[in-house]
Amino acid sequence: xxxxxxxxxxxxxxxxxxxxxxxxxxxxxxxxxxxxxxxxxxxxxxxxxxxxxxxxxxxxxxxxxxxxxxxxxxxxxxxxxxxxxxxxxxxxxxxxxxxxxxxxxxxxxxxxxxxxxxxxxxxxxxxxxxxxxxxxxxxxxxxxxxxxxxxxxxxxxxxxxxxxxxxxxxxxxxxxxxxxxxxxxxxxxxxxxxxxxxxxxxxxxxxxxxxxxxxxxxxxxxxxxxxxxxxxxxxxxxxxxxxxxxxxxxxxxxxxxxxxxxxxxxxxxxxxxxxxxxxxxxxxxxxxxxxxxxxxxxxxxxxxxxxxxxxxxxxxxxxxxxxxxxxxxxxxxxxxxxxxxxxxxxxxxxxxxxxxxxxxxxxxxxxxxxxxxxxxxxxxxxxxxxxxxxxxxxxxxxxxxx
Ligand SMILES: NC(=O)c1ccc[n+]([C@@H]2O[C@H](COP(=O)([O-])OP(=O)(O)OC[C@H]3O[C@@H](n4cnc5c(N)ncnc54)[C@H](O)[C@@H]3O)[C@@H](O)[C@H]2O)c1
Numbered sequence: 001x002x003x004x005x006x007x008x009x010x011x012x013x014x015x016x017x018x019x020x021x022x023x024x025x026x027x028x029x030x031x032x033x034x035x036x037x038x039x040x041x042x043x044x045x046x047x048x049x050x051x052x053x054x055x056x057x058x059x060x061x062x063x064x065x066x067x068x069x070x071x072x073x074x075x076x077x078x079x080x081x082x083x084x085x086x087x088x089x090x091x092x093x094x095x096x097x098x099x100x101x102x103x104x105x106x107x108x109x110x111x112x113x114x115x116x117x118x119x120x121x122x123x124x125x126x127x128x129x130x131x132x133x134x135x136x137x138x139x140x141x142x143x144x145x146x147x148x149x150x151x152x153x154x155x156x157x158x159x160x161x162x163x164x165x166x167x168x169x170x171x172x173x174x175x176x177x178x179x180x181x182x183x184x185x186x187x188x189x190x191x192x193x194x195x196x197x198x199x200x201x202x203x204x205x206x207x208x209x210x211x212x213x214x215x216x217x218x219x220x221x222x223x224x225x226x227x228x229x230x231x232x233x234x235x236x237x238x239x240x241x242x243x244x245x246x247x248x249x250x251x252x253x254x255x256x257x258x259x260x261x262x263x264x265x266x267x268x269x270x271x272x273x274x275x276x277x278x279x280x281x282x283x284x285x286x287x288x289x290x291x292x293x294x295x296x297x298x299x300x301x302x303x304x305x306x307x308x309x310x311x312x313x314x315x316x317x318x319x320x321x322x323x324x325x326x327x328x329x330x331x332x333x334x335x336x337x338x339x340x341x342x343x344x345x346x347x348x349x350x351x352x353x354x355x356x357x358x359x360x361x362x363x364x365x366x367x368x369x370x371x372x373x374x375x376x377x378x379x380x381x382x383x384x385x386x387x388x389x390x391x392x393x394x395x396x397x398x399x400x401x402x
Pocket of ligand 1 (some may be wrong): 011012013014015016017018050061062063064104105106115116155156157158159160188206207208233234235236266267268269271339340342343390
């Protein structure tokens with residue numbers, strides 16, 4: 001057992017991504033799976049002081065009733081792709097970590113999320129300030145109970161509707177007084193982000209929800225000396241788009257239009273079938289091509305809920321482009337990914353890299369992690385290769401300074 005133990009606090013722990021991350025960590029710890037899918041297992045990450053997956057203790061919040069072990073078992077049955085013996089062998093770890101789960105907060109996450117919440121009763125906080133106090137208490141006592149050197153808070157909860165811009169979001173000085181009196185001042189994801197950063201715990205936003213993206217919360221991260229990063233994990237269709245678009249750009253082939261249709265059937269898809277929640281996701285997925293090719297073009301991204309597909313997100317993309325002598329051509333691809341299995345190893349990567357950054361004294365936005373996100377905070381580039389170069393140059397400097 002490693003000496004330094006760290007915590008991974010999952011907001012939305014019972015969801016597909018949260019459950020698969022917990023299963024993956026337990027399977028890694030027991031040597032029942034290998035590190036395929038983990039970016040931090042690539043050779044260029046060796047020699048860094050990253051936490052071993054076996055050093056990570058899981059806890060979290062959710063607004064739905066249920067146990068972590070049962071959520072994993074149900075997901076495994078639905079997906080039909082996890083090895084049943086691995087799921088069974090990990091059950092004891094999942095039951096143990098399930099004891100660390102606490103009811104989450106739903107003040108301001110929109111109707112689609114409020115409809116999900118059937119978690120155990122606990123008095124609903126009267127204000128964002130009261131919610132922050134409750135959430136901080138849960139996370140702090142998790143750290144103390146397990147004697148954890150650090151805890152990283154990871155948002156893998158349902159996607160919220162886009163947040164209204166409020167003048168109070170501009171600075172910490174303006175935000176703080178409103179927390180006690182204005183119930184609608186922050187989206188739930190930003191309440192969690194505030195709770196984490198104010199405690200001095202790194203906050204990672206794997207969703208398109210606002211989270212720590214507000215100027216006041218970036219200021220809080222810098223003020224407390226804590227790293228933060230987001231947002232919206234780049235795991236499937238958008239990953240392919242940001243790898244392919246640079247090819248068209250570098251061959252000077254003019255992209256005329258790029259249309260992507262996505263269909264999925266899991267709980268995430270159900271929440272995204274509410275147009276207000278869907279808008280945040282579509283915006284995040286649709287912006288990338290124009291930025292990479294450097295000129296305006298017609299793009300369209302759709303996301304539809306097709307229940308029978310469950311976690312097997314399927315995307316069909318049509319790229320219309322023009323070559324020499326005005327010749328028009330097209331390219332199409334189909335992507336069929338198991339969403340939770342694509343996301344889970346990246347959650348482990350982000351936890352390891354964010355905890356490392358905190359030990360190295362880094363604070364504010366971690367720009368070198370842009371390649372993990374569809375809408376990277378603080379980085380304009382969407383080109384996957386440019387983003388990966390940011391990570392590699394960080395690794396070089398981290399290695400030189402050890
Ligand atoms: N799977 C991927 O490849 C991928 C990629 C990028 C982003 N994401 C995002 O990650 C998030 C999780 O995806 P998923 O498939 O696990 O979704 P999911 O619907 O299966 O799980 C979300 C969980 O969050 C919980 N939740 C909702 N609001 C909460 C709150 N206020 N506090 C605590 N818990 C709350 C729900 O009860 C649910 O258990 C989604 O926002 C999704 O868009 C996923």
